[in-house]
Amino acid sequence: MSAAPTSESPPLDAARSALIEAALRQASQFDANCPSQLAEAIRYSLLAPGKRLRPHLVLLAAEACGGPQAVEPAIPAAVAVEMIHAYSLVHDDLPAMDDDDLRRGRPTCHKQFDEATAILVGDALLTRAFEVLATGIQPGERAARCCTLLAQAAGAEALVGGQADDLAAEFRHIGLERLQSIHRRKTGALFRASLALGALAADGSGEQGQALVLFGEKLGHAFQIVDDLLDVSGAEANVGKRLGKDRRRGKVTYPSLLGVETSRRTASELIDQACQAIESFGAAAQPLRELAEFVGRRSR
Template identity: 90%
Template sequence: MAAAPTSDSPPLDAQRSEQIETALRRWAQFDANCPAQLGEAIRYSLLAPGKRLRPHLVLLAAEACGGAAAVEQALPAAVAVEMIHAYSLVHDDLPAMDDDDLRRGRPTCHKQFDEATAILVGDALLTRAFEVLATGIQPGERAARCCALLAKAAGPEALVGGQADDLAAEFRHIGLERLQSIHRRKTGALFRASLELGAVAADGSAEQRQALVLFGEKLGHAFQIVDDLLDVSGNEANVGKRIGKDRHRGKVTYPSLLGVEPSRRRAAELIEEACQAIDSFGAAAQPLRELAEFVGRRSR
């Protein structure tokens, strides 16, 4: 019998989780033209144990829009999002970026292999993500929309731009508005894209997409606040990465600006607002609400 979920365990459907893992493994196989070490390093980074929140968001959004039948249609988008997320972590961990040596409870890619390999792993995952979308999403017009959507979320005005501003802000005083701008792009963009990709893959309506994007906006903001809180008071074994590193690197965080308790309250407010954003879906969005509530629990 499976163990009962704990406060650290997201309420994720086991069958859906296995679908995601199977698809990730399939798309992480390459022919003989891919050097053996590169392929190994890609799989090491992509298949590392993780909660897969973003691919689950893709599939839950698809299901909310189109029912269970839409989940299979959205699976390539779920894989693509996780590849973008994994690439961003591999590059963020590099010495020239956030300089981390632990990720998901294991040595980071550049520590397990080397820096050059880690850079190439990120390059490979970034490009593979769009191959998966272009060949896996049907019809072609829908695939093109998904490619454009994910490229925007991963690009210089979103994820990459947020990371650039985050690095530039180290050891500098920035206010709350600037901090929110950084994380709206660095963290929030991929949350929003995950929800919208699921809706597009399921051919959801404009109203459904709008509600899901707002849900993703609120959830991504809450997730970052919780992440900052975990860096202050989390358990390293549970978090799976070094804690206390934000202060060491001179990063401005929500707890450093607002305080720990006000940050917790703000995260809770955002989770409530996220759940309200998808009221129109009724019972179909209950798994999304449960996932949002899990994100909030992680700060305790």
């Protein structure tokens, strides 16, 4: 439910990226009870090249709350978020959903394997995410809170509900309020959850968690507007997926409602609001600000 990499790399720490990639590889290893094609397809989808924005948000939020020592305990939450994100992409790409054949510059899971395998990959990633959270976050009470938070963000009232409404709105006229409602759930819920999980894993204060969730709300909204703009004016080789699909699928987007320039201005304003939300963290939140500014630059 997000864009693939652009030609400009996001300002992400290489050591943190390596931690995430290693953890994703480890979490996608299965014993002999997992059929070999299913295991291969899971790794194909989860480990495909990508920015890993959501797991980075988890770790950056943890570091902002608890310092560098808070990063490692938050890694299971970062892995779980990326698994949820990857599952949602696999299912969204299916013919019955958004019907895409290219994702992150490669054939989508159902094109590389088959539709049944793609459905099962999504099922496996969804359940594995909660296994990773439940067994990796300590203490157990905190793990339970993390599982609840992520389940709510990924469920019928958030990510899945937003996708359902998005499909129902195809070739129909909807207004700005309805469009915002769809993407507050379809895209924004996982952004907010990423920040909240990082704060929770680091045992951050309530005030810290609230500020980070507000940051995630504004950033997620801006990210979706930019994604819509890239579908109109991006370069397919840079974006890594088919462009112009929103128009072909009859989807209402921010550019179609607001126009390109107003959409760009709105995204810029949201990035400014996101950065303002975390002013209280001072220098500890500078990597989050840089990441937000990168999202804004993608629209230009």
